[in-house]
Amino acid sequence: MNPSNLVVILSFLSTSVLAADNCDFRLTSSGGYCICNSTYCDTVPPLVDLKSGEYQFYSTSKTNLGFGSVTGKFSVNSFSEVTVTININNTHQRIFGFGGAFTDATGINIKRLPEKAQELLLEAYFGENGIQYSIGRVPIGGTDFSTKGYTYCDTEDETLAAFALQPEDNDYKIPFLKKAIQLRGQENIKFFASAWSAPIWMKTNDEYNGFGKIKDEYYATWAYYYLKFFDAYKEQGIDFWAVTTQNEPINGLIGTSVQNNGFSYDEMKIWIKDYLGPTIRNSTYSDIKIIAHDDQRFLIPLLNNYILSDEETVNYIDGIGVHWYTDFIIPPEFLIYASSQYKDLFVLSTEACIDSVTNQGVVVDFGSWHRGERYLDDIMDDLSYDVIGWVDWNMVLNETGGPTWISNEVDSPIIVNGTDESFYKQPMFYAIGHFSKFVVPNSIRVDADIDDTDVRVLAFVRPDEKIAVVLWNKSSDKKEVTVNILDKSGTVTLDPLSINTLLYAK
Numbered sequence: 001m002n003p004s005n006l007v008v009i010l011s012f013l014s015t016s017v018l019a020a021d022n023c024d025f026r027l028t029s030s031g032g033y034c035i036c037n038s039t040y041c042d043t044v045p046p047l048v049d050l051k052s053g054e055y056q057f058y059s060t061s062k063t064n065l066g067f068g069s070v071t072g073k074f075s076v077n078s079f080s081e082v083t084v085t086i087n088i089n090n091t092h093q094r095i096f097g098f099g100g101a102f103t104d105a106t107g108i109n110i111k112r113l114p115e116k117a118q119e120l121l122l123e124a125y126f127g128e129n130g131i132q133y134s135i136g137r138v139p140i141g142g143t144d145f146s147t148k149g150y151t152y153c154d155t156e157d158e159t160l161a162a163f164a165l166q167p168e169d170n171d172y173k174i175p176f177l178k179k180a181i182q183l184r185g186q187e188n189i190k191f192f193a194s195a196w197s198a199p200i201w202m203k204t205n206d207e208y209n210g211f212g213k214i215k216d217e218y219y220a221t222w223a224y225y226y227l228k229f230f231d232a233y234k235e236q237g238i239d240f241w242a243v244t245t246q247n248e249p250i251n252g253l254i255g256t257s258v259q260n261n262g263f264s265y266d267e268m269k270i271w272i273k274d275y276l277g278p279t280i281r282n283s284t285y286s287d288i289k290i291i292a293h294d295d296q297r298f299l300i301p302l303l304n305n306y307i308l309s310d311e312e313t314v315n316y317i318d319g320i321g322v323h324w325y326t327d328f329i330i331p332p333e334f335l336i337y338a339s340s341q342y343k344d345l346f347v348l349s350t351e352a353c354i355d356s357v358t359n360q361g362v363v364v365d366f367g368s369w370h371r372g373e374r375y376l377d378d379i380m381d382d383l384s385y386d387v388i389g390w391v392d393w394n395m396v397l398n399e400t401g402g403p404t405w406i407s408n409e410v411d412s413p414i415i416v417n418g419t420d421e422s423f424y425k426q427p428m429f430y431a432i433g434h435f436s437k438f439v440v441p442n443s444i445r446v447d448a449d450i451d452d453t454d455v456r457v458l459a460f461v462r463p464d465e466k467i468a469v470v471l472w473n474k475s476s477d478k479k480e481v482t483v484n485i486l487d488k489s490g491t492v493t494l495d496p497l498s499i500n501t502l503l504y505a506k
């Protein structure tokens with residue numbers, strides 16, 4: 001048949017399928033993953049130029065991983081058993097973005113791959129045919145996902161004259177941060193920095209981890225250390241949008257094996273209002289946003305009572321960072337406490353991963369759909385409570401969930417297999433991908449209702465005016481769903497156990 005006939009025939013169909021590089025699917029006992037190597041990796045089919053009333057529908061399911069895409073048209077009357085109603089007039093938060101962390105372990109694992117595979121992996125996260133992360137978290141020095149404890153000034157020197165970036169920055173972080181900037185464009189990716197441990201000579205216990213705090217006499221030095229870090233990264237062409245006040249300060253109070261600086265809430269208040277806040281605001285980095293907390297959801301009421309209630313302290317704060325590690329027992333309603341009576345603060349989810357507390361003894365559960373669903377559940381909870389974005393922990397880990405010098409192995413959306421130089425994109429990758437790819441920065445969340453409790457929905461009006469409707473079917477039934485937007489409606493099919501995004505042009 002000649003091509004013009006084909007076009008005529010296609011125009012009579014309500015939907016057409018769009019091609020891209022498909023997932024090379026590997027079935028596992030808990031789901032499956034897409035395997036990629038130096039010559040092949042699945043991509044996201046490009047967004048088509050939709051005309052008014054047309055839609056593009058992207059779908060990922062437990063048995064059909066990757067991003068399938070079809071296009072179609074809304075009509076005046078469409079019906080099915082499940083109805084979704086979008087009200088674009090009822091607006092909520094503005095989305096900032098989605099992303100992951102540039103840990104040493106991430107860089108170490110990327111470097112285990114041949115150069116071509118490294119490129120495909122970075123494209124999967126940041127490229128135009130990938131899920132286009134817009135946020136990167138950068139540790140200030142080492143974390144539990146390093147091969148040892150270290151800082152930028154391990155020898156005692158109160159002037160910090162010996163401050164220097166380490167081989168880990170040059171080998172495992174900076175090259176990949178630069179690549180992310182190059183793939184995404186400088187203005188489309190925002191970085192925030194977080195510190196784990198100060199040099200041990202500044203600390204009460206002379207250790208990176210355990211029960212430790214910054215000695216009183218070193219608060220000013222520790223604040224100055226942040227400026228030295230911004231200087232050193234600026235020299236490499238890397239600027240920061242924000243900084244958190246301390247990664248999980250609770251760890252130093254309860255003595256965990258993760259590198260830390262413990263701060264009680266009273267100490268944190270002093271740290272912010274007398275040291276970190278004024279140091280940053282009086283520097284050439286005065287525009288850098290300050291994100292308080294960077295700790296668990298269950299601690300938010302304490303943050304509210306001790307930090308947000310202090311006007312002088314809250315004036316230095318732009319936002320609040322929350323970690324997901326107790327979310328399975330602490331409801332998202334706790335996020336409401338994070339809204340201060342003094343100032344509008346944004347709430348950003350700054351860390352999440354499947355850790356040992358909830359992994360049921362399986363560190364890397366290859367292809368787990370359930371773990372993808374745990375990401376979906378938390379992202380959707382957070383976004384429905386006005387959180388502006390969600391940031392994953394390690395972007396890449398090895399086959400056993402490392403390396404980590406304190407044996408805190410966890411799972412990750414991408415796992416590298418060093419034996420055959422391939423990498424595996426797990427359901428968690430596609431779960432966060434439906435948000436990072438389609439709910440682009442500056443989208444506004446709007447009301448979305450559904451008459452079926454097994455399907456969760458969120459809707460957004462994007463800056464390009466398209467409406468993004470994200471639909472998660474939690475159950476094993478395939479169903480037809482009618483989406484009503486303004487005066488039109490369209491019916492789409494949700495596969496069993498699937499995450500779907502409908503993009504609609506008004």
Ligand SMILES: *[C@@H]1O[C@H](CO)[C@@H](O)[C@H](O)[C@H]1NC(C)=O
Binds near residue numbers: 035037038040
């Ligand atoms: C890379 O993946 C593609 C697609 O799965 C496969 O055809 C090819 O053989 C793989 N190459 C290597 C070197 O494994």
Ligand SMILES: *[C@@H]1O[C@H](CO)[C@@H](O)[C@H](O)[C@H]1NC(C)=O
Binds near residue numbers: 086
């Ligand atoms: C939204 O607002 C527009 C313009 O004000 C109005 O025409 C429309 O009916 C409203 N839609 C809903 C669902 O309230």
Ligand SMILES: *[C@@H]1O[C@H](CO)[C@@H](O)[C@H](O)[C@H]1NC(C)=O
Binds near residue numbers: 277278279281282
């Ligand atoms: C900047 O520093 C001066 C003196 O060191 C101090 O008085 C002032 O409060 C600081 N400014 C800010 C915004 O903290």
Ligand SMILES: *[C@@H]1O[C@H](CO)[C@@H](O)[C@H](O)[C@H]1NC(C)=O
Binds near residue numbers: 401404405418
């Ligand atoms: C993978 O991680 C484990 C666990 O931390 C670590 O012991 C091992 O050395 C790592 N292997 C490679 C090849 O990175």
Ligand SMILES: *[C@@H]1O[C@H](CO)[C@@H](O)[C@H](O)[C@H]1NC(C)=O
Binds near residue numbers: 399417418420
């Ligand atoms: C890594 O690849 C090798 C070769 O294909 C395979 O034998 C091994 O099982 C893979 N490892 C994992 C953890 O899947």
Ligand SMILES: CC(=O)N[C@H]1CO[C@H](CO)[C@@H](O)[C@@H]1O
Binds near residue numbers: 473
């Ligand atoms: C839209 C959709 O597919 N909904 C179904 C998901 O699965 C549950 C449980 O089987 C059904 O009740 C829903 O109708």
